[in-house]
Amino acid sequence: MQVMQRILTADVHNRAGKSVTVQGWLHKKRLLGGLTFLLVRDRSGVVQVVVKDKKELEKLRGMQIGTVLELSGTAKGEPRAPGGAEIHNPKIEILVPVKEEPPIEIDKPIDHRPENQDTLFEYRAIGLRNLQESAIFKVRASITKALREFFYQNEFTEIQTPKLLAAATEGGAEVFKLDYFGQEATLAQSPQFYKQMLVGVFERVFEIAPVYRAEPSATTRHMTEYTSVDGEMGFIDISHLEEFLSGLLNFVVDYVWKHSQAELKTLSASKPALLKKIPAMSMSEIHEKYTEATGTKTIGERDLRPDEERWICEYSKEHLKSDAIFVTDWPASDMKFYHKAQTKDKNLAERIDLLFRGVEIVTGSMREHRYDELLKQLKEKAGGNPNDPGFKYFLMAMKAGMPAHGGFGMGLDRLTEKIVGLSNVKEATLFPRDINRLAP
RNA sequence: GGGCUCGUAGUGUAGUGGUCUAACACGCCUCCCUGUCACGGAGGAGAUCGCCGGUUCAAAUCCGGUCGAGCCCGCCA
Numbered sequence: 001m002q003v004m005q006r007i008l009t010a011d012v013h014n015r016a017g018k019s020v021t022v023q024g025w026l027h028k029k030r031l032l033g034g035l036t037f038l039l040v041r042d043r044s045g046v047v048q049v050v051v052k053d054k055k056e057l058e059k060l061r062g063m064q065i066g067t068v069l070e071l072s073g074t075a076k077g078e079p080r081a082p083g084g085a086e087i088h089n090p091k092i093e094i095l096v097p098v099k100e101e102p103p104i105e106i107d108k109p110i111d112h113r114p115e116n117q118d119t120l121f122e123y124r125a126i127g128l129r130n131l132q133e134s135a136i137f138k139v140r141a142s143i144t145k146a147l148r149e150f151f152y153q154n155e156f157t158e159i160q161t162p163k164l165l166a167a168a169t170e171g172g173a174e175v176f177k178l179d180y181f182g183q184e185a186t187l188a189q190s191p192q193f194y195k196q197m198l199v200g201v202f203e204r205v206f207e208i209a210p211v212y213r214a215e216p217s218a219t220t221r222h223m224t225e226y227t228s229v230d231g232e233m234g235f236i237d238i239s240h241l242e243e244f245l246s247g248l249l250n251f252v253v254d255y256v257w258k259h260s261q262a263e264l265k266t267l268s269a270s271k272p273a274l275l276k277k278i279p280a281m282s283m284s285e286i287h288e289k290y291t292e293a294t295g296t297k298t299i300g301e302r303d304l305r306p307d308e309e310r311w312i313c314e315y316s317k318e319h320l321k322s323d324a325i326f327v328t329d330w331p332a333s334d335m336k337f338y339h340k341a342q343t344k345d346k347n348l349a350e351r352i353d354l355l356f357r358g359v360e361i362v363t364g365s366m367r368e369h370r371y372d373e374l375l376k377q378l379k380e381k382a383g384g385n386p387n388d389p390g391f392k393y394f395l396m397a398m399k400a401g402m403p404a405h406g407g408f409g410m411g412l413d414r415l416t417e418k419i420v421g422l423s424n425v426k427e428a429t430l431f432p433r434d435i436n437r438l439a440p
Numbered sequence: 441g442g443g444c445u446c447g448u449a450g451u452g453u454a455g456u457g458g459u460c461u462a463a464c465a466c467g468c469c470u471c472c473c474u475g476u477c478a479c480g481g482a483g484g485a486g487a488u489c490g491c492c493g494g495u496u497c498a499a500a501u502c503c504g505g506u507c508g509a510g511c512c513c514g515c516c517a
Contacts, residue, residue, distance in 0.1 A: 032480085033473035052474080064468090080475060101468055103450050108466080108478055111452060114510050119451070174515095190517095215515060216441060228517065306513080353517095360517065411517035425517090436509080 006070075009040060009047035013085035015075035020087060022047060023095065025129070026067040028107045029060065039107070040069060046131070048086040049073065056092045065106050066129070068096035102126050112427055114220075124431060124440055135263035136428060139256060140416040142263075144208060146255035147229055147412075150248050156231065157202040160209065161194035163187055166389040174214035176224075187212035190409060192338070193390075195232040196367060197397035199405045204233040208412065216435050220424040221359055221414060225433040229415075232407030238350050241364050241406050242326060245354055246278040249324055256419060269421045272323040272357065279316060280326035280352070286312050302331045310358040327353045337381040338374065340366040340406075350406070357418040364408030371399045 006023050007015065024042035036057050038049040049071055051057050060067070073090030104110060104123040109132045112120065120127060127133055151158065165186045176187040191207050198205045211228045233244070257264065257271050264271075287298045290308045293315075298308055304327065316325040328351075332341045335349040342348045350366035368374045375395070378384040384391050416428035426432035431440055 028477085030476050030479060031473085032476060035474045035476085037476050037479090039477085048477080050475085062469095078475090080477090082477065101450070103467095105451070105466075113452090115446065116452070116510095118509050123451090211517085213516075217515065218510085219512075219515090222516070226517065303515090363517065409517060414517060 008044035009042050010044035012047050012075045012087060013077065013083060016077040016085065018075055019072065020075045021070060021072040022087065023070045026063060026065055026069055028065065040071060045083070047083060048081045049090055050086055050088050051090060053089065056090060059092050059094060062099060063094065064098045064101045066098040066102060067094060069093065070095055106130050112422070114424065117424065117426065121426070121432060121437060128430070132266060135266045136416070136420055137430060138263045139260050139267070139420055140428060142256050142260040143252055143416055143419060144412065146252040147208065147248070149255070150251045151206040151231065154204065154244070156204040156206045159195065159198055159205045159207050161191040161207060163210065176212050176214045189213050190228065191230050193394040195230055195407060196338070196405065197394060199232050199234045200397050200400060200402055203235065206231045218435055223413065223425060223429065223432055223434050226425070227412040229410040229412050230407065232405060234403040234405040236406055237404065238352065238366050238406065241408065242280065242352055245362060245364060245408065246276065249278065249356070250274050250276060253419065267420050269419065272419065273317060273321055274324060275322045278324045278326055278354070279320045279322050280328050281312070282329035283327055284329065286327060289315065302334050309355050309360060313355050313358045324354060324356045327355060337377040337384065338367050340368040356415070359414055359418065361414045361418065362408050362410045364406065366404065366406035369398070369402045369404050374398055
């Protein structure tokens with residue numbers, strides 16, 4: 001007996017008049033009496049199936065959404081059907097029966113209100129089957145692909161660096177500690193030192209990987225595990241970095257709006273306004289503008305307040321026609337030891353952050369590549385011991401000939417959140433980890 | 441870590457001292473329905489109102505504790 005070849009639901013419209021077999025999940029039943037509409041989902045989308053035969057329909061009695069089916073019927077062009085085609089007179093075979101109803105909506109948008117997010121994540125394994133949910137992650141995959149493509153176009157080498165580390169490195173953020181065969185180890189809060197070491201090898205490197213922060217933050221923009229997009233390149237100055245990041249964000253947005261139209265439409269996402277060259281403003285200028293506009297005095301502060309970040313993005317959108325804006329001229333007093341101070345003003349760091357739709361998505365900087373300066377900053381700024389395994393090998397590479405170099409870390413979750421138009425990073429993360437969630 | 445807010449059927453909500461023997465919507469079950477697409481209609485099942493204690497003649501409702509969750513701030517991507 002010849003087995004009918006499976007086709008994808010998206011191909012049904014190409015097979016009008018022919019016999020087809022599809023396999024997928026039951027996504028929705030609509031019983032109208034003499035005829036029933038089924039929606040069947042597979043990796044390519046959803047197709048409508050029309051069932052008139054009572055015997056066939058009876059097979060689905062008690063079968064809940066999620067039941068795995070095989071249907072063989074006749075493909076038909078049908079303008080009234082979603083997708084313009086449907087399957088008629090199917091023979092239905094139940095491959096995996098599901099008798100229990102899903103605890104969360106599959107065929108209608110799931111409420112993302114903050115109070116309900118615990119439910120959203122508790123039933124994540126099933127809720128992701130909702131087309132609005134899976135669309136977020138199709139877009140995220142598309143963003144990831146675009147990032148990779150842009151890096152490759154610019155001759156970066158993709159790397160993977162250790163996440164298990166012997167000691168705390170960067171300082172600042174809290175690190176997770178764990179037992180490593182009796183020795184204390186930490187989880188990487190950043191690939192910082194490794195990507196810098198590898199500039200000495202490949203000149204340009206990038207990594208898209210998880211990083212871990214043990215900060216007890218409970219906000220809409222923090223997680224204890226997130227995906228960091230790290231880039232690092234040699235023989236550049238800060239203007240190159242700015243130019244690269246402008247190009248990157250533009251490329252990603254254009255790519256996604258070209259390749260993920262259907263998902264973006266499902267999500268009612270609006271395309272960000274961007275300029276080829278993303279505008280830049282110094283921190284002190286932002287403080288002045290914000291203070292003048294809101295009456296809240298931030299002049300002299302060494303960072304931007306969250307509300308200030310939202311405000312300047314609104315300002316940028318309205319006056320500069322850009323949903324993204326660079327923040328330049330950060331105070332050197334708070335910079336990391338591996339950062340470089342500006343040569344024209346030692347009190348300012350060679351750092352730029354990129355704000356996008358109200359949140360910081362990128363921090364970038366030039367690194368101190370002069371060995372003696374770096375050693376001095378390590379001791380003075382971080383109080384670090386050069387012989388500590390966390391610094392020793394980094395310094396080894398830095399001593400062996402490092403050009404002027406710089407790079408950045410970008411939050412993939414935040415980028416996805418803002419491109420899609422969500423209001424919490426966790427919504428853009430498949431299985432988010434935060435201070436009180438370690439499962440699923 | 442600091443501040444504020446919220447826990448009511450599987451899910452989302454209403455009810456804020458007595459009329460609650462807890463209501464509505466979605467989902468589920470039974471029946472009707474031949475073009476639905478958030479299908480429609482009739483009926484039904486499903487909740488010791490997070491938990492513990494207290495106040496009161498009377499508590500989903502007020503108070504205390506506890507557990508869980510969310511938001512803002514700090515910090516960052």
